Amino acid sequence: MLEVRDDSATAFEELMRRYQDRLVTVLEHLVGHREQAEDLAQDVFLRVYRSRKSYIPGSKFSTWLFTIANNAASNSRRSRSRRKEVNVDSGASLSTGAFGIEQMAQAASGFMPARLADKAEMRDIVREAIATLSERQRMAVLLCKFESMSYEEIAEAMEMTPQAIKSLLSRARGNLREVLEPYLDSGSRERLQSNEGN
């Protein structure tokens, strides 16, 4: 990053290659759309380059990167809601996955056919579960899960206190547990395995 600060384009490209997959992964699960995530990631890298002179040597680059990503995602969400680009037809669901919240509620109440819960469908269910979280909860969960960040690092990236992050993550994980509970002890794995066996 220090070379990028000194205007090295090669160093910037190298840095981008090192972090682009991680950034797009977090952003895709945050916004629920691949294309939008890539656009956001480009915006984030552009912001990184523009503010390269303000990078403090010795600070952790990934924390700085995800601080910028969090701000970019928040700005994007605000401008999207200003432009009223919400797709009314898609209802409350944020994801393009195969299931909606109603199906998940069905699943939670035990009416979901067992055959649905194969591996790909399980992925969609997890996506939907993530989509039920607020954007802040989602960001905290993704940074914790995918970036293995400490509460302090997440707090720095999201401009909150570590204590607030602890509560935020606790509520998020509680919500996830609630939504995903039917797929836990009640034999989701077993059901998945038996479906894969058939």
Added chain:
Amino acid sequence: MSEPINHSTELLDDDLVAYLDGQLDEATARNVEEWLSRDEAARLRLRHLSKSWDLLDQLPRIAVDETFTRTTMAVVTTSVANELMQQQAAVPSSRRRRWIAVAASVVLAGLLGFVVSLLILPNPNEPLLVDLPVIQNLDQYRDSDSVEFLQLLKQKGRFTEEDGNAPE
């Protein structure tokens, strides 16, 4: 039979989640372990929290292709080039503004110097103006040939009169 837990579920959840994430200090972690050893419901809750967290591993990790890298580099390069062009375009007008400012400063300094010199420096024509009545009638005074007569005129203030009334 598990002992009642003194903490609210929310607080317990906060600590259980932080415990799973390895984010508790040693003392709090020991407390949580103590609760867990005594409370089966808490153990079940912990297990569910942990398993639901593990399910997030189902989410795919994205690998972008080379097009993304190239496009992003192009976006950054274009943006930086545009900024440079804007900066360069702004240079002549800023240079012009600087020259105008310099010229205005020089003119202002000149005017100020002139006014100050008027106020401070003595006027070389002032003695001539004072002596003008004498100069105008110098020939007639010279013809008088009497110092006493001239002193008398001076006492009467005739040398300071501007109407130039010379002695007859």
